[in-house]
Amino acid sequence: MLPPPAPPSSLPRRRRVLVIGAGFAGAHLAIDLAARGGLDVTLVDRKPYFEVVFANARALVEPAVCERSVIGVEELKPHGTFVCGEVVSLTDREAALADGRKLPFDYAAVCTGSAQALWKGDARGVGERREELRAQHAALRAAPAVVVVGGGPLGVELAGEILTDLPGKPVVVVHSGPRLLQDLPCRAGALARGWLEAHGCKVLLNDRVAAAAEPPGAAKGGEHGGGGIGQDGDGKSGGGGGARALRTERGEELPAGALLLWAVGARPATGFAAPALGGAVGEDGLIKVSGTLQVEGHPHIFALGDACSIPESKLAFLATGHAGVAARNIAALAAADAAADGGGGGGGAGAPQLAEWRPGMGLPRLMLVTVGRSWGITAIGSVAVGGWLASRVKSIAGFVEKTRRAVCAAP
Numbered sequence: 001m002l003p004p005p006a007p008p009s010s011l012p013r014r015r016r017v018l019v020i021g022a023g024f025a026g027a028h029l030a031i032d033l034a035a036r037g038g039l040d041v042t043l044v045d046r047k048p049y050f051e052v053v054f055a056n057a058r059a060l061v062e063p064a065v066c067e068r069s070v071i072g073v074e075e076l077k078p079h080g081t082f083v084c085g086e087v088v089s090l091t092d093r094e095a096a097l098a099d100g101r102k103l104p105f106d107y108a109a110v111c112t113g114s115a116q117a118l119w120k121g122d123a124r125g126v127g128e129r130r131e132e133l134r135a136q137h138a139a140l141r142a143a144p145a146v147v148v149v150g151g152g153p154l155g156v157e158l159a160g161e162i163l164t165d166l167p168g169k170p171v172v173v174v175h176s177g178p179r180l181l182q183d184l185p186c187r188a189g190a191l192a193r194g195w196l197e198a199h200g201c202k203v204l205l206n207d208r209v210a211a212a213a214e215p216p217g218a219a220k221g222g223e224h225g226g227g228g229i230g231q232d233g234d235g236k237s238g239g240g241g242g243a244r245a246l247r248t249e250r251g252e253e254l255p256a257g258a259l260l261l262w263a264v265g266a267r268p269a270t271g272f273a274a275p276a277l278g279g280a281v282g283e284d285g286l287i288k289v290s291g292t293l294q295v296e297g298h299p300h301i302f303a304l305g306d307a308c309s310i311p312e313s314k315l316a317f318l319a320t321g322h323a324g325v326a327a328r329n330i331a332a333l334a335a336a337d338a339a340a341d342g343g344g345g346g347g348g349a350g351a352p353q354l355a356e357w358r359p360g361m362g363l364p365r366l367m368l369v370t371v372g373r374s375w376g377i378t379a380i381g382s383v384a385v386g387g388w389l390a391s392r393v394k395s396i397a398g399f400v401e402k403t404r405r406a407v408c409a410a411p
């Protein structure tokens, strides 16, 4: 005769995994964990859509891109339970949302990326976000001129897109450093500047946009003169900004009424985690992790993507790679817990062997900066070359479709 079924209390408890942030790292992680089975996965994000953020510079000149690059969570492959809400605080065992809800967990993964409010958007739904991106395009078309603030990869790409798709629109790039693309080999900056100036762009180095001198009677606006897109905290597309005068700190006059496009450094969106994680959150906001992507001093919490301290470029394909390693490690730890619940202690096998992430996937540092639709800069290690290669390899439409195939149930 068969023995009676074991009482429910002796069954291994399903571990609860909370994935905070449904961007590249978080969406891939939740999908991977859900596919493994045996875990209660919850994915939480402040907005109910996944966005291919690096398509946004193209969407600014070609808004139809957002029909594919903004993806509702309901379109994603199975990813556990989705909760829409902003995580405002964390303890070692639960996350609290802005509306007071609590999300308990056994394992958590902080995948909140960086806070560049406007480029990412905070709309309440897919339709609203697409409207926001279309409004940004309309503001760009209507603006008499454009000032791109920041001469890193995003600023250079933005200027290139506008000069190519809206020829004749005056564009000024204002950069605080001595050369464009200053994190890439020296030649990259010279190549970018050469292309931009050859296409009529004014490039101002070692300078910043100054507070505007408002003409008498002008309505109070933001800190700076023109309307803007990408400015932290603004969150919406800006208009042309009227006729307020803009200038730089070194006294250069900027085109009146120019639309400001903010392409300046983003900070990791990890403030909510700092009290719980203490010294594991650095002054730069990055969460310190080991090669296994476990947070220093908090082995049941992981940090991935742009939010973590792995020394490598902050790129989408690397965030996606982190998700694979974290999924494997969380599943292994949860399986060991379940074995211990069953009284076997994992068969005496001890702590599970965890996978390690190789910074940059062990490849030489590679950066592709597209400038316009058929030219760009390819930087590998200390070498940079200009030409068609970057734009061929980094096809925005191609990346959007590749991402959809990876995350969507019906791409």
Ligand SMILES: Cc1cc2nc3c(=O)[nH]c(=O)nc-3n(C[C@H](O)[C@H](O)[C@H](O)COP(=O)(O)OP(=O)(O)OC[C@H]3O[C@@H](n4cnc5c(N)ncnc54)[C@H](O)[C@@H]3O)c2cc1C
Residues within 6 Å of the ligand: 020, 021, 022, 023, 024, 025, 026, 044, 045, 046, 047, 053, 054, 055, 056, 057, 085, 086, 087, 088, 111, 112, 113, 114, 116, 119, 120, 154, 269, 272, 304, 305, 306, 307, 314, 315, 316, 317, 319
């Ligand atoms: C304008 C721009 C251009 C870029 N260009 C490129 C490029 O050309 N190539 C490339 O590979 N990479 C590019 N990147 C970088 C790439 O997009 C990031 O490396 C990638 O998105 C990082 O993924 P992530 O999952 O860490 O963060 P994200 O994809 O940013 O996702 C973070 C998620 O967390 C959510 N979130 C944040 N805080 C909270 C909270 N408190 N509560 C709930 N949810 C929260 C956000 O809503 C978001 O959905 C670009 C980024 C930007 C902003």
